[in-house]
Amino acid sequence: MLVSPNWFATRATSELLVVVDCRFSLADPQLGHQQYLQGHIPGAYYLDLNQDLSSPVQAHGGRHPLPHVATLAAKLSQMGITAATKVVAYDDSRFAFAARLWWLLRYMGHDRAAVLDGGFAAYRAAGLPVTSEIPAERSGQFVPKLKPEWVVDRMGVRQRQNQPNVKLVDSREGERYRGEREPIDPVAGHIPGAVNYPWQQVTDEGGRLRSPQDLRTYWSEVATADEIVVYCGSGVTACVNLLALEAAGIQTGKLYAGSWSDWCSYPLD
The missing domain is CATH 3.40.250.10 (Rhodanese-like domain)
Structure with a gap:
């Protein structure tokens, strides 16, 4: 990976x-x-x-x-x-x-x-070559075999919110999670029950993924959950946390694809 x-x-x-x-x-x-x-x-x-x-x-x-x-x-x-x-x-x-x-x-x-x-x-x-040449189309056959169980929608999050065997992970920066700053979405805050694991923290300053051992320690408080539902602002940077979970050997991660931008598009309660 x-x-x-x-x-x-x-x-x-x-x-x-x-x-x-x-x-x-x-x-x-x-x-x-x-x-x-x-x-x-x-x-x-x-x-x-x-x-x-x-x-x-x-x-x-x-x-x-x-x-x-x-x-x-x-x-x-x-x-x-x-x-x-x-x-x-x-x-x-x-x-x-x-x-x-x-x-x-x-x-x-x-x-x-x-x-x-x-x-x-x-x-x-690393001193490796780059080019501006655009590659030609190739002949392939990509046949999707979807894993729908990897995705959770808003209703799925609501059903899981209070389950002790499920962890809900907010991947945004701490300020956005806490509702102190919201530069993109119309509403600030986070989904009730979510814990904050900012996606930038799984890499070093050079953009390299932390070691599997470091990541296992980092995720230790959620690692034993039956499901770890991960979200961010719009389902993009949450995938970095899913990558880091996989690197740590934790394969229970799921994506709330709509993430906070979907959640806050409905009346909050």
């Missing part, structure tokens, strides 16, 4: 490897694609958080609803992805967007998915 730049460099020409650039900026939605056009890992395709890894926003469902499965599967097929393909996603935001693709792939039944540890910055620091 994690590859280093050096691991990647020795396998970059493999026909069974597809690399996906997921760089994105919530403040400037065009920036990630512009960066990709200026320079990316050779052979990498680009997927946009808003256009490719989400579906259109509705009245409810959050700011980044899960993408339509058939639409994303068609795009993955055009990259040459089959059941045998290893897919490596990267960004430059401490897994904020690469982890979304990693989680989506596994949710759609493709377990041969990984993220580039340290992202594009670590790749460049």
Whole structure:
């Protein structure tokens, strides 16, 4: 689930490897694609958080609803992805967007998915080549095999809120969790019963995932729960925590896909 730049460099020409650039900026939605056009890992395709890894926003469902499965599967097929393909996603935001693709792939039944540890910055620091050449479409057949039990909706959260064997994890920064600051959504605060594990804390300053041992310690207070329901603002950076749970050997994580932006779109009680 994690590859280093050096691991990647020795396998970059493999026909069974597809690399996906997921760089994105919530403040400037065009920036990630512009960066990709200026320079990316050779052979990498680009997927946009808003256009490719989400579906259109509705009245409810959050700011980044899960993408339509058939639409994303068609795009993955055009990259040459089959059941045998290893897919490596990267960004430059401490897994904020690469982890979304990693989680989506596994949710759609493709377990041969990984993220580039340290992202594009670590790749460049290793002195590896970049290009502005856009790869051609390839012939593939991505067949989704959904794992619907990995996703929880608002009603599912409400049903689980008071269950002692379930932990609800808010992945946003502490200020947003506590309701002291809310720069995006119309309502501040958190879902009652949630505990706060900010997503940035599972990586170091270089954007590399903390060691499995460190992560097991970090998650120790929720590790024994039968289910760990993870959310953030819109179901994107929560995937970083799901990645970190998996790295710690904890496989009970589920995503509240609509997250706080869905929760607060309803009357709060």
